[in-house]
Amino acid sequence: xxxxxxxxILAVDDEVIFHDxxxxxxxxxxxxxxxxxxxxxxxxxxxxxxxxxFDCILLDIQMPGMNGIELCSHIRAMPxxxxxxxxxLTSMSERDYIDQAFAAxxxxxxxxxxxxxxxxxxxxxxxxxxxxxxxxxxLTWQVETTSVxxxxxxxxxxxxxxxxxxxMAYLAMQNFMLTLGNLRSQSWTAVGxxxxxxxxxxxxxxxxxxxxxxxxxxxxxxxxxxTHKYLLSYAGNGEFVALIDRTTPVDPDGLQERLTDLLAPxxxxxxxxxxxxxxxxxxxxxxxxxxxxxxxxxxxxRALRSARQKAIETEPGCTSEVAI
Amino acid sequence: xxxxxxxxxxxxxAVRDRFLLDLDRRITEFEDLKSQMLSGPDPxxxxxxxxxSAHKIRGVSATLGMAHLGRLAGQVEDLFSAAAAEGNPAAxxxxxxxxxxxxxxxxxxxxxxxxxx
Numbered sequence: 001x002x003x004x005x006x007x008x009i010l011a012v013d014d015e016v017i018f019h020d021x022x023x024x025x026x027x028x029x030x031x032x033x034x035x036x037x038x039x040x041x042x043x044x045x046x047x048x049x050x051x052x053x054f055d056c057i058l059l060d061i062q063m064p065g066m067n068g069i070e071l072c073s074h075i076r077a078m079p080x081x082x083x084x085x086x087x088x089l090t091s092m093s094e095r096d097y098i099d100q101a102f103a104a105x106x107x108x109x110x111x112x113x114x115x116x117x118x119x120x121x122x123x124x125x126x127x128x129x130x131x132x133x134x135x136x137x138x139l140t141w142q143v144e145t146t147s148v149x150x151x152x153x154x155x156x157x158x159x160x161x162x163x164x165x166x167x168m169a170y171l172a173m174q175n176f177m178l179t180l181g182n183l184r185s186q187s188w189t190a191v192g193x194x195x196x197x198x199x200x201x202x203x204x205x206x207x208x209x210x211x212x213x214x215x216x217x218x219x220x221x222x223x224x225x226x227t228h229k230y231l232l233s234y235a236g237n238g239e240f241v242a243l244i245d246r247t248t249p250v251d252p253d254g255l256q257e258r259l260t261d262l263l264a265p266x267x268x269x270x271x272x273x274x275x276x277x278x279x280x281x282x283x284x285x286x287x288x289x290x291x292x293x294x295x296x297x298x299x300x301x302r303a304l305r306s307a308r309q310k311a312i313e314t315e316p317g318c319t320s321e322v323a324i
Numbered sequence: 325x326x327x328x329x330x331x332x333x334x335x336x337x338a339v340r341d342r343f344l345l346d347l348d349r350r351i352t353e354f355e356d357l358k359s360q361m362l363s364g365p366d367p368x369x370x371x372x373x374x375x376x377s378a379h380k381i382r383g384v385s386a387t388l389g390m391a392h393l394g395r396l397a398g399q400v401e402d403l404f405s406a407a408a409a410e411g412n413p414a415a416x417x418x419x420x421x422x423x424x425x426x427x428x429x430x431x432x433x434x435x436x437x438x439x440x441x
Contacts, residue, residue, distance in 0.1 A: 015380040017346070020339040021387050028335045062379055091383050091398070113386035113394060116332055 001055065004120075004127035008033040008053060012043045012071065013060035013089060018112075022058075025116050031123075040066035040074075047075060056126045058110070060089045061097050069097060069104045076105035083133040083169075085126035089114075102176040103231065107169065109179055129171060132158075153207045155199060158236040159214065166232070167218060173233040173241065177296040182288060185296040188231075188243040191250060192283040192300075192307030193221060193259075196315050198238020201274040209273035213266075214238070217280060220262035224255055239307065241300050244285070252282040281314055283307030333389075340388045347431050353377060354428060367413035375405035378427070390434055396427040 001007065011022055011034060019036045026034045035054070037043050040063060046052050057075065059068040066074075068088060075081050088101045088109040098109060107129065110122050153159075158170045168176075177185045195201075195217055202210050214234065221232060221240055229245035244250050259280045267277040283306030286299040354377060361370035378401040385394030400423055407416035 015383060017339065017343050017384045017388075018380070020342065021336065021384060024335045024339055025332065028329075028332050060383075062376065064376070089383075091379065112383040116329070 001127075001130070004123050005030045006033065007031070007055040007123065007127060007130070009035070009056045009058065009123075010043065010046060010054040011036050011058040012038070012040065012063070012068070013058075014038045014063045015060070018060070018089075018114075021114060025114065025119060029116065029120060039063065040068075040071040043071060044074060047078060047081070054084065055130055056085045056087065056123065058087050058089055059106075061101065069101050069106075072101060072104040072106050083129075085129050087122055087126060098179050099176065102168070102172060102179075107172050108175045125171075129169075153210070155202045155238070156236045159211060159234060166222065168231050168233045170233040170235050170241070173231060173243065174297050174300065176231070177243070177300065180296060182292065182294075182296055183290075185299070186287055186290065187246050188299075189246050189249065189285040189287045190299040190303035191242045191244055191252065191255075191285050192303035192305070193217075193240040193242065194281045194283070194304075194307035194311040195238035195240075196279040196281055196311050197276050198278065200276060201270070201278055202238070204276070205274035213270055213273065213278060216266045216270075217259075217263065217278065220259055220266075221280070223262055224258040225250070235300075235304060239304050241303055243300075246287065250285060252284060256280060256282040279315075281307050281311040283310050336388060343384065343388055344435055347435050350377065350381070351428060351431055354424075358424070361413050362417060367416070368408045368411050371404045371408040371413070371416055374424075375401045375408060378404065381431075393427075393430050393434055396423065396430050399423045400427045 009026075009031065011019065013019055013022075013036075016038070019038070023034065023036065026032075035046065035052075037046060043057075043059075047054065047057075059071055061068040063071075072086050072088070075084070075086060085107045086105060088098070088106045089112060090098060090101075090109050091112045101109065108122055108125060110119060177188070180188070195214070198214075201213055205213070218232070218234065218240065221242065225232070225242060225244070228248040228250060231243040233241050235241050242250075259282070263277075263279065270277050283303055286302040286306065288294050288296065288299055292298075354374060357370045357373045357377065361367045361374065364370055378397045382394050382397035382401055385391065385397060400420070403420040403423055404416070407419060410416060
């Protein structure tokens with residue numbers, strides 16, 4: 001697959017005219033490998049068929065029977081579809097459903113009425129995501145099967161953690177906040193979590209051990225946030241971002257203490273792998289103010305900076321500033 | 325469609341024609357659902373049906389160059405989906421009648437004139 005136009009795309013929408021529109025746009029734009037269906041059950045049958053393969057899936061949100069959000073959850077639970085780009089087709093009236101869709105595993109969204117420029121841009125992003133997934137899959141295969149000394153992994157990689165369920169792709173999290181816009185994104189508070197010693201761990205340990213350490217931290221964060229409504233992503237560089245519903249505020253110091261306790265049982269393995277235990281610094285919760293013109297993803301970036309700064313203050317010389 | 329190229333506009337003409345030819349069927353469907361809402365056993369279900377049918381038109385009209393029809397469809401969808409939970413057809417209808425009639429008028433207006441006079 002050399003370009004986005006080579007993707008095999010499944011479009012699921014119950015409106016025949018919408019399919020005709022989509023087919024026309026796809027044809028004019030040079031997308032030749034598209035398949036349409038009109039219901040969730042039809043889509044699931046196609047996706048379960050081993051003779052079929054789809055690189056990207058477009059789902060209408062409002063459909064009779066199983067809706068697009070439920071269908072998205074079903075697809076994500078199917079083997080082989082954990083990283084397939086799923087783009088939701090939404091009208092303005094369905095903006096309320098968008099956060100549900102992202103929580104169900106959607107990668108991005110396309111707004112109806114459909115615009116050929118926007119459609120192309122979203123599909124390009126989906127294609128780029130597929131390429132990145134392939135690179136990571138190849139990397140994981142290398143980690144599992146070859147001499148780990150030569151594996152091409154970078155500290156900054158936004159690694160997918162296959163064993164950490166309910167972890168959102170970092171790009172999807174950014175898309176989610178952009179979709180919500182300035183006003184609605186204020187209902188989420190971003191909290192950055194920086195793994196103290198991650199860079200040193202990366203430099204000293206085998207890539208597989210680094211991945212396992214990051215996974216240990218992910219599980220601990222999920223455990224410590226289980227009473228909150230949240231979304232969690234790994235952002236690369238030994239850093240996580242949690243978006244936490246503002247109705248269930250989080251105390252960063254309390255969260256950090258809890259994480260210290262939860263990571264304690266892993267310390268022995270981490271010391272054996274890299275010669276040092278890891279800790280987690282939790283930064284200050286960040287949210288745009290109501291009058292802010294800053295980008296909806298600005299709180300994510302500020303949250304990561306806050307956690308990083310706190311790590312520097314806590315353990316000077318023990319952060320990702322180390323050149324890898 | 326916003327940002328639509330000339331080639332795209334021409335390619336979409338066939339879809340536009342199919343959509344317009346199908347409008348009579350959709351109008352009949354809306355009127356059936358309205359009757360069910362006012363006198364049938366499941367007024368909320370009928371109201372949801374109207375909202376769903378309007379939703380479909382909302383999603384395609386602007387792309388096919390009928391932005392006003394899309395806006396009216398959006399208003400009808402919002403009114404009937406919000407009202408569906410109430411289960412009070414008379415109240416739903418009082419609130420939504422004018423918008424609903426404007427919407428159906430617009431569906432009739434955009435249809436091609438096939439008269440031979």
